């Protein structure tokens with residue numbers, strides 16, 4: 001048997017392929033509809049944030065130099081949204097959180113530390129420090145600064161930043177068109193009756209929801225029967241897609257035609273990884289169209305999509321951050337059999353330790369729904385409880 005490709009080598013090849021076929025077109029869309037998309041141009045601040053100095057507390061604003069220790073008269077009241085007049089010398093202003101500081105004021109005292117006298121003047125009880133409780137102009141952002149680089153993915157936090165600058169439209173890479181193809185004579189779509197030997201198509205639902213989150217346009221290419229001629233014809237008909245993403249038919253079975261067609265008639269980038277689940281992942285081009293054939297077993301589909309297709313698609317979109325967050329945790333299990341493939345096990349963190357779902361079968365999806373993450377066990381390694389393993393939160397991938 002030919003040697004299995006280490007995961008890092010497979011990822012490097014796939015990223016090189018992605019870099020050679022970028023999705024370069026951009027579009028300007030409402031920021032409110034841009035979640036999950038990749039910025040095509042840097043977000044440059046067109047104003048200072050905050051645009052003017054303002055109070056961080058409900059209290060009283062004063063010019064510190066005016067304060068001798070004696071009570072001060074209150075000369076105006078400033079709510080958020082109002083434009084104050086300049087501070088009358090020798091007085092203070094009643095002010096609320098987020099309200100602009102009046103010209104001349106430089107310090108705010110919170111109301112809890114202030115005594116309001118019967119004549120309306122206020123006494124500051126504690127020593128005051130110049131600039132306390134003032135949020136200066138430009139504290140967060142100075143006009144002209146780059147807040148988000150091109151290649152940033154727009155999540156809720158980024159969209160908040162975009163809005164804070166008053167920006168309503170953003171330029172993003174267009175959605176890649178991904179033709180989603182499920183192979184297998186046994187597959188039936190949910191909602192249909194199940195015949196003898198049939199199962200419901202779960203990979204399609206999983207991948208479609210995931211692709212939409214990733215910012216892709218999903219073209220449903222349906223279910224492909226296990227038939228050589230139909231496989232050729234269906235693949236040929238999907239040439240307009242930016243990527244054909246299929247599941248199943250990439251192993252060595254006599255009805256595994258997807259992989260066979262790609263190997264014999266297409267150009268192969270990679271096949272057979274030292275990865276469990278996910279060994280028969282097959283990537284390349286069919287008549288010039290990029291094709292990634294995920295193994296049909298649901299857990300293999302999940303792992304290969306998250307670890308390999310995600311960075312591949314993000315690289316095609318010019319995204320700067322491709323790698324999921326991963327961290328080292330002590331194993332809460334024993335691993336006695338050293339395997340030849342890198343394993344990604346469905347696990348959870350319990351009391352700071354990684355624990356595993358008892359069913360790690362490649363055909364089982366349910367354990368992935370139970371899991372919070374993938375626990376990485378390197379090829380050739382055995383583990384005792386407490387040994388370090390790498391944990392990748394599933395939310396980083398899906």
Ligand SMILES: Nc1nc2c(c(=O)[nH]1)N[C@H]1C(S)=C(S)[C@@H](COP(=O)(O)OP(=O)(O)OC[C@H]3O[C@@H](n4cnc5c(N)ncnc54)[C@H](O)[C@@H]3O)O[C@H]1N2
Pocket residue numbers: 182183184186187199200201202203204247248249250251252253256277278279280294295296297298300362363
């Ligand atoms: N002799 C060998 N047999 C197998 C090997 C091997 O190295 N030598 N590899 C195994 C590994 S590892 C995997 S993973 C599977 C991958 O198989 P395929 O990609 O060819 O996928 P299929 O054979 O079409 O299906 C596998 C399995 O997954 C179910 N499936 C397929 N599509 C769906 C779907 N859309 N929704 C739900 N379930 C699906 C299918 O019914 C099969 O049970 O090959 C091993 N065999």
Ligand code: MOO
Pocket residue numbers: 275276277278279280295297300362363
């Ligand atoms: O991808 Mo397979 O799990 O290694 O069954």
Ligand SMILES: [Mg+2]
Pocket residue numbers: 248249250251252253255256
């Ligand atoms: Mg097969």
